[in-house]
Amino acid sequence: xxxxxxxxxxxxxxxxxxxxxxxxxxxxxxxxxxxxxxxxxxxxxxxxxxxxxxxxxxxxxxxxxxxxxxxxxxxxxxxxxxxxxxxxxxxxxxx
Numbered sequence: 001x002x003x004x005x006x007x008x009x010x011x012x013x014x015x016x017x018x019x020x021x022x023x024x025x026x027x028x029x030x031x032x033x034x035x036x037x038x039x040x041x042x043x044x045x046x047x048x049x050x051x052x053x054x055x056x057x058x059x060x061x062x063x064x065x066x067x068x069x070x071x072x073x074x075x076x077x078x079x080x081x082x083x084x085x086x087x088x089x090x091x092x093x094x095x
Contacts, residue, residue: 001025001093003034006042006054007078014038017078019052024084028061028094033057051093 005021007013014036025032037045039058046052046067054061056074073087088094 001032001051002049002053004042004043004045004049005034005036005056006039007036008055008058009038011038013055013078015040017075020079020081020084021053024081024088025094027081028088030083030094032041051088051091053087084089 005014005017007017017083018034021034022032025071034094039054039061041066042052042054043061043065046062049069049070050071052062052070054074055078056076059072059074062072071091073091075087077083
């Protein structure tokens with residue numbers, strides 16, 4: 001599964017999300033290819049990914065985009081593997 005982790009600047013937060021997502025996917029046994037970047041870059045790259053994960057506060061960046069095969073998931077707590085696991089399950093991933 002191709003996953004894109006995005007944050008405001010593409011630096012620290014997205015790297016932390018990337019590490020947490022990697023841990024979750026390892027636990028649920030789903031193969032993962034992951035990249036991290038800034039939210040502006042994610043907007044243009046999203047179509048090439050199965051899942052985009054970002055802060056809930058940034059999720060509206062993807063409003064109006066044609067992303068029929070991409071799930072965009074917003075997180076309240078970027079450090080919570082529990083929330084990542086729950087959001088993935090809600091979207092039919094690893095459930």
